[in-house]
Amino acid sequence: LGDDVRIDGLTVAYGATTALRDAHIDIAAGTTTALVGESGSGKSTLALAASRLLPPDARITAGSVHVGDTDLAALRGRPLREARGSLAAYLAQDASVALNPVVRVGTQIAEVHRVRHGAGRREAAALAVQNLADVGISDPARVARCYPHELSGGMRQRTVIAIALAFRPRLLIADEPTTALDVTVQADILALVGRLQQQCGLTVLWITHDMSVVAEIADHVAVMYGGRIVEQGDVLSLFEDARHPYTQALLRCFQEGRTARPKQILTTITGSPPTGGVPDGCPFHPRCPKADDNRCRTVLPEPRPFGADRQAACHHLELPS
Ligand code: SF4
Numbered sequence: 001l002g003d004d005v006r007i008d009g010l011t012v013a014y015g016a017t018t019a020l021r022d023a024h025i026d027i028a029a030g031t032t033t034a035l036v037g038e039s040g041s042g043k044s045t046l047a048l049a050a051s052r053l054l055p056p057d058a059r060i061t062a063g064s065v066h067v068g069d070t071d072l073a074a075l076r077g078r079p080l081r082e083a084r085g086s087l088a089a090y091l092a093q094d095a096s097v098a099l100n101p102v103v104r105v106g107t108q109i110a111e112v113h114r115v116r117h118g119a120g121r122r123e124a125a126a127l128a129v130q131n132l133a134d135v136g137i138s139d140p141a142r143v144a145r146c147y148p149h150e151l152s153g154g155m156r157q158r159t160v161i162a163i164a165l166a167f168r169p170r171l172l173i174a175d176e177p178t179t180a181l182d183v184t185v186q187a188d189i190l191a192l193v194g195r196l197q198q199q200c201g202l203t204v205l206w207i208t209h210d211m212s213v214v215a216e217i218a219d220h221v222a223v224m225y226g227g228r229i230v231e232q233g234d235v236l237s238l239f240e241d242a243r244h245p246y247t248q249a250l251l252r253c254f255q256e257g258r259t260a261r262p263k264q265i266l267t268t269i270t271g272s273p274p275t276g277g278v279p280d281g282c283p284f285h286p287r288c289p290k291a292d293d294n295r296c297r298t299v300l301p302e303p304r305p306f307g308a309d310r311q312a313a314c315h316h317l318e319l320p321s
């Protein structure tokens, strides 16, 4: 199912404000990349742009999102409508927005098989029950007849994953889909996505503010701040040896066991993330313990590669020689 994914130079503007600047991420087929950052860092913008679900007041102003050979960012009209869900499926934080409240969940999944794959009515209904079983629902035939409001939060999120699977996506983009759920249900959903990924080789981009989720599911991690990717690399190497001061601060919070709430990250790193407009120079300079007076305040640091697959955008990287 999965494909190599290459996000290259992706830039998104809301009116005159650049919410995402020059993002590059490569995701090998069948692997998971976590995109981590505080709210307002641009990670949801990247997720929505890569799924081609940006709101009408936002637009992609540069860059590409290749899933296999197809550039999602370049699609318009009917090819774009066909690509949504199939090339890239999006899991929202709030499962209820993805479900129609007045249609039984089995019917909603069956619709995907009918419209996207030309299945007949009975075949589509059977495939819908199968999808519900695939996401770990033990009585799928009964649940197929339920309306969304009759299900728990965790069951609704499983149902949304079942709909996403019905599209047979090449890339699954998940925007904090477990945040609204309690911790045990969260762990179940993470385990489920991991299992599905192994079974069907899905390529996954997982957006989160939670380093413990990153540690659990990611092969590769990209850290965002102020609308830019400030550091990325293999997850083990990055956790062991973070080079960007922002990543180092995030990891300190994680190691001290304070990742549960994004607000706690905010209070640990002095100051708050930029809102509406990024300062000149390095976007992190107002909060950075290593900031200097000239370069950090005036010159935007470009990402610099090092090691096997690492890169970081900081003027004061102390790189191993
Ligand atoms: Fe801190 Fe300067 Fe590096 Fe930005 S460029 S993260 S302000 S040291």
Ligand code: MG
Binding pocket: 039, 040, 043, 044
């Ligand atoms: Mg968000």
